[in-house]
Amino acid sequence: MKFQSTRQQVTSSGLTVYNDGFGMVKEKRMVPENKAVTDIQFLDVASEIEADSVLIEGLQVLEKTYSTNFISKEKLLDWYIGQVITVNNAELGEAIKVRLLSTSGNIIVEQLDTGEITIDPIGQLILPSLPEGLLMRPTLVCKIVAVETATEVGISYLTKGLKWQANYVAEIRGSYLNLTSWIQLSNDSGIDFFESRLKLTSGNVNRYKEAHPLHAQARLFAATEEQESFFEEHTFEDYHMYSMARPVTILQDQTKQIRLMKIQGVDFRKVYKVESGSQQAEVRVEFYNNVDNKLGVPLPKGIVKVYEQDSNDEMEFIGEDAMTHKTNQQKVSLAIGKAFDISSESREKKRSRSGHFDYVTYVYELQNKKSESVRIEVTHQVFEQIWQMESSSHDYELKQSNKLEFRVHLAAGKKVEVEFTYKVDRRTEEQIQ
Incomplete structure (x- = not known):
């Protein structure tokens, strides 16, 4: 007997997104007691799932299969090659029984009553009932030992199509600057995520070696009048993780920006650099990532756009540069342009x-x-x-x-x-x- 587990059975959802364009989905789903169930179909999973990454807790799983055998026009027609289907011509008010011979390039059918061959018959194709095993959406199928009691099952897997990057806005106001960081999150995994716990991992994870256990120790950004944080920063092994304090919803094909932090009153300096061959000096904005400068937090890599307040108190764009990962005590140096004078x-x-x-x-x-x-x-x-x-x-x-x-x-x-x-x-x- 089969049981279909859908989004309606999800009791909690978590999402960890890595710098390298993939993510880890973590769900809890309720599976009701049913001693006759030997197969569970977990629906509403990402179409970009990495099948060999699936972890299931709470069930005795004997076999796992990720099915990509989804319904499509091409698959349905291929399924019925050699079988009898109906062509309904509404304009003529007739329905003709034909045998489907080929779907390669053109639809070729044989009329049952005359034996004539027709290419691309005019009318609506009406097919028999849905074939066994053809699914409507991505599905993870598990053969299991029968469920004795209602169980909350943990399902985790890696999926492609999830990515994040940090974007920064630096506002120069006189002798100090304000730094605001935004997280840009994109979802092309083939599934919607609703009210999910969000974690972002900063660093390059080696995908070819056995992963080591990740022991996280949470440390909240120090919140002061000058510094406002919207994520908790965790450290584990050789990576940094940022956990969002509230759940996030991100749909398929959606990109959204979430504020990571806002830090005010950062001391900086503007320096001009020249080297052999330079005709104009390069303009750089530099500041130190340390506690004394109201920072001292891991800053993930990203693009920094720099604005400066002019004599009319209006903010004007003066340049941008890419910033690599910056740990505590490191200097941030941003090339923003060439000095005209x-x-x-x-x-x-x-x-x-x-x-x-x-x-x-x-x-x-x-x-x-x-x-x-x-x-x-x-x-x-x-x-x-x-x-x-x-x-x-x-x-x-x-x-x-x-x-x-x-x-x-x-x-x-x-x-x-x-x-x-x-x-x-x-x-x-x-x-x-």
Whole structure:
């Protein structure tokens, strides 16, 4: 005996969506007592289900089958090839019995009374009753040991077609910015989700190795006047999870945005960066993700759109950039455009040889046409392997073994040259080559 479990038997629903375009569906369904039941058809499951991922708790399952044998015009016609069907021509007021011969490209039938062959007969095709085993929607079929008592059954599975991403809006207001994060959730799984608990996992899950148990420890975002959170953040293993405080409904083919958090009064700085070959300075907005800066929470990757308040107190769009996952204590640096009034010219000014040393002089000519002073960070890469600085017009920081960074404060309307000389041991370079 078969029992069909539909959405009406669902007592609770949960949904975990991963960064990589898939999700995990978790449901509880009531199965009534019936000792004669040996097969349960779980209807209303995702059409993009990964059949080998199904977990069922509360039943002794002997066999699982995911059926994609759904009703369609093509499948119905194929099913009745060789059988007798009816062609009803309403205009002529007649119904003719014919044998269905083929459905490949054209519908070909044989008239029973004359034996004549007709291609694409005119009229409505009337088929016999629905064939056994042909289903109307995606179905998970389980052969089970008979149910002795009414049972709440847990069903979990992975499905493609679910994805989420974070989007951010940064509003610069004077010396601070407000950061609002939105979650964009999309559903192409082939099923609607109603009033489901929502969790979002940030990080890349390896789909090819055996998963380790995920032990979650919830930590609520610190809610203050400056910071408002709409999700709980969990940490487990090497991932971060965000749990929505209220259930969510998302239908098939639907995309919706849900606010993740809103943080006010974040300290930031606007810096200008140039490198070899730059003609205009790159504009960057930077801030630190730490508690002292009203943050200190895991920020999932996403696109950050930046707006700034102008002299008329109106917000204007000034650029956007992609942000990678940022953990606590990390710096967020967003490239938002090129500075029209800050120019740069760079060149190798001189190269000379003395003994077995090459002496290389490089210069950056910077100009600030703005009406305010700016901070410019000049990044220069030394391509030689072994080198040593001889002289420099400005202080610098060695970021990597071959990367220098000069920090220049340039007053309004001023020009400056950043010049430095380094020497290269040619003997060492020739040995490396």
